[in-house]
Amino acid sequence: MQLNKYTVGNYTPGAPYWQQLLWYFIGSPLVQSYWLPISSLKVLLLRAFGAKIGQGVRLKPGVRVKFPWRLIVGDYVWIGEDAWIDNLSLVTIEDHVCLSQGVYLCTGNHDWNHPDFQLITAPIHIQEGSWIAAKAIIGPGVTVGRAAVLTLGGVTGTSLEPMTIYAGNPAQAIKQRKL
Amino acid sequence: MQLNKYTVGNYTPGAPYWQQLLWYFIGSPLVQSYWLPISSLKVLLLRAFGAKIGQGVRLKPGVRVKFPWRLIVGDYVWIGEDAWIDNLSLVTIEDHVCLSQGVYLCTGNHDWNHPDFQLITAPIHIQEGSWIAAKAIIGPGVTVGRAAVLTLGGVTGTSLEPMTIYAGNPAQAIKQRKL
Amino acid sequence: MQLNKYTVGNYTPGAPYWQQLLWYFIGSPLVQSYWLPISSLKVLLLRAFGAKIGQGVRLKPGVRVKFPWRLIVGDYVWIGEDAWIDNLSLVTIEDHVCLSQGVYLCTGNHDWNHPDFQLITAPIHIQEGSWIAAKAIIGPGVTVGRAAVLTLGGVTGTSLEPMTIYAGNPAQAIKQRKL
Numbered sequence: 001m002q003l004n005k006y007t008v009g010n011y012t013p014g015a016p017y018w019q020q021l022l023w024y025f026i027g028s029p030l031v032q033s034y035w036l037p038i039s040s041l042k043v044l045l046l047r048a049f050g051a052k053i054g055q056g057v058r059l060k061p062g063v064r065v066k067f068p069w070r071l072i073v074g075d076y077v078w079i080g081e082d083a084w085i086d087n088l089s090l091v092t093i094e095d096h097v098c099l100s101q102g103v104y105l106c107t108g109n110h111d112w113n114h115p116d117f118q119l120i121t122a123p124i125h126i127q128e129g130s131w132i133a134a135k136a137i138i139g140p141g142v143t144v145g146r147a148a149v150l151t152l153g154g155v156t157g158t159s160l161e162p163m164t165i166y167a168g169n170p171a172q173a174i175k176q177r178k179l
Numbered sequence: 180m181q182l183n184k185y186t187v188g189n190y191t192p193g194a195p196y197w198q199q200l201l202w203y204f205i206g207s208p209l210v211q212s213y214w215l216p217i218s219s220l221k222v223l224l225l226r227a228f229g230a231k232i233g234q235g236v237r238l239k240p241g242v243r244v245k246f247p248w249r250l251i252v253g254d255y256v257w258i259g260e261d262a263w264i265d266n267l268s269l270v271t272i273e274d275h276v277c278l279s280q281g282v283y284l285c286t287g288n289h290d291w292n293h294p295d296f297q298l299i300t301a302p303i304h305i306q307e308g309s310w311i312a313a314k315a316i317i318g319p320g321v322t323v324g325r326a327a328v329l330t331l332g333g334v335t336g337t338s339l340e341p342m343t344i345y346a347g348n349p350a351q352a353i354k355q356r357k358l
Numbered sequence: 359m360q361l362n363k364y365t366v367g368n369y370t371p372g373a374p375y376w377q378q379l380l381w382y383f384i385g386s387p388l389v390q391s392y393w394l395p396i397s398s399l400k401v402l403l404l405r406a407f408g409a410k411i412g413q414g415v416r417l418k419p420g421v422r423v424k425f426p427w428r429l430i431v432g433d434y435v436w437i438g439e440d441a442w443i444d445n446l447s448l449v450t451i452e453d454h455v456c457l458s459q460g461v462y463l464c465t466g467n468h469d470w471n472h473p474d475f476q477l478i479t480a481p482i483h484i485q486e487g488s489w490i491a492a493k494a495i496i497g498p499g500v501t502v503g504r505a506a507v508l509t510l511g512g513v514t515g516t517s518l519e520p521m522t523i524y525a526g527n528p529a530q531a532i533k534q535r536k537l
Binding site for chain 2: 359360361362382383387442444462464466468470471473475495497513515526527528
């Protein structure tokens with residue numbers, strides 16, 4: 001591949017440049033801040049930049065969001081310390097989901113068979129009642145089924161079935177969840 | 180699960196609220212600081228907040244400790260850059276242990292079969308002479324046996340046998356150590 | 359092992375102490391900075407400290423380099439957000455390589471069978487056109503063959519064949535690349 005010929009295809013960031021700059025230099029540092037650990041203010045800030053966020057959402061310090069205008073979060077969701085939502089594409093987090101500390105959600109990919117290394121993005125959808133445990137990693141295009149669990153440090157590039165516990169890298173189903 | 184019904188069971192943080200705040204806003208940023216790379220001062224600070232730490236301990240910059248009053252460290256221990264000791268529960272690190280850069284020790288869990296997602300915590304015990312290599316991750320309740328090794332990026336949620344080298348996610352025993 | 363008897367063998371950091379200090383306190387924070395996201399300035403700074411860097415190189419915010427005087431980067435290379443080049447030993451990155459966000463390159467090891475836990479370092483060589491995807495980890499002594507890919511969160515301590523896609527921890531070859 002030749003990175004000087006890189007193309008993003010028809011990708012667009014989805015917000016005017018001034019909004020991206022304002023988010024990068026002001027909004028994101030405030031949401032990430034440790035000195036201002038007030039979840040409700042951070043939710044307001046994310047909403048002001050276009051995120052749709054429900055009620056009862058708790059954001060811990062260090063949360064990094066690439067593009068708030070591509071983030072939908074339901075009710076009673078927790079987003080843990082240093083979680084990184086790298087949402088070039090839409091990330092949807094339904095009600096009662098827990099993203100634990102250090103989780104990384106990756107929506108960007110590249111066409112590795114394309115000589116221009118073309119950008120490919122794909123949304124992530126995390127369904128109701130699921131738990132992404134600490135330091136776990138989710139790749140582009142993944143749907144995490146209802147009430148699924150990805151355990152500590154698990155890595156998945158493929159979708160997870162509902163009510164199932166996954167562990168490892170690549171993550172494998174290890175047992176069923178009972179609620 | 181329903182996160183608005185979340186319960187911590189009979190969990191308590193183990194220190195008065197003012198001490199938690201002082202640690203969060205003053206102590207922890209100083210211990211994590213890069214501009215003050217003086218290990219001995221950081222050890223004193225951790226001790227002032229209740230950690231039991233032996234002699235000859237070296238702390239690199241970026242070390243994050245959740246609750247110093249739940250940390251016991253022996254003699255001649257190294258704690259590497261950006262190591263994160265997330266000790267809701269007691270973390271015990273015996274003599275001559277090396278935690279390398281970016282290691283994550285996780286003591287918190289949730290009962291995923293409980294509709295309230297109840298908090299479960301469990302101590303971590305790292306025995307003498309063991310090495311947790313860079314970016315490795317250790318889960319709640321794990322005992323790392325004497326002189327065991329968890330290699331680069333290894334992830335374990337189960338205890339490790341003494342004198343044994345482990346690698347992968349989930350970590351598997353790959354060979355014996357000879358000292 | 360006994361860490362109070364630790365030895366670095368014949369290892370040397372490769373630059374005078376004043377240069378190490380200047381890099382640690384001034385150079386590295388500037389290169390890592392988010393408030394100064396100007397790749398070309400950061401390239402100049404790395405070069406001023408001894409790195410050899412080609413043209414068309416893009417550095418994202420948060421990039422951490424241990425010793426710039428042990429870094430060789432070709433043309434049209436991308437180094438992603440929060441990538442960490444922990445180059446106690448030489449790291450060589452050839453033309454058209456993409457290191458994505460959060461990648462960790464580790465050149466340090468220890469002789470775990472040696473009672474003094476002696477330091478061992480080994481170079482990393484990433485050949486032309488290869489892609490180390492987000493949060494992947496590469497260990498000491500690894501050569502990444504021409505146009506190889508290590509996918510999201512992959513971990514390898516062994517060299518990767520050219521034109522091959524690897525995934526998992528430990529990383530396994532999963533398919534061939536076609537360009």
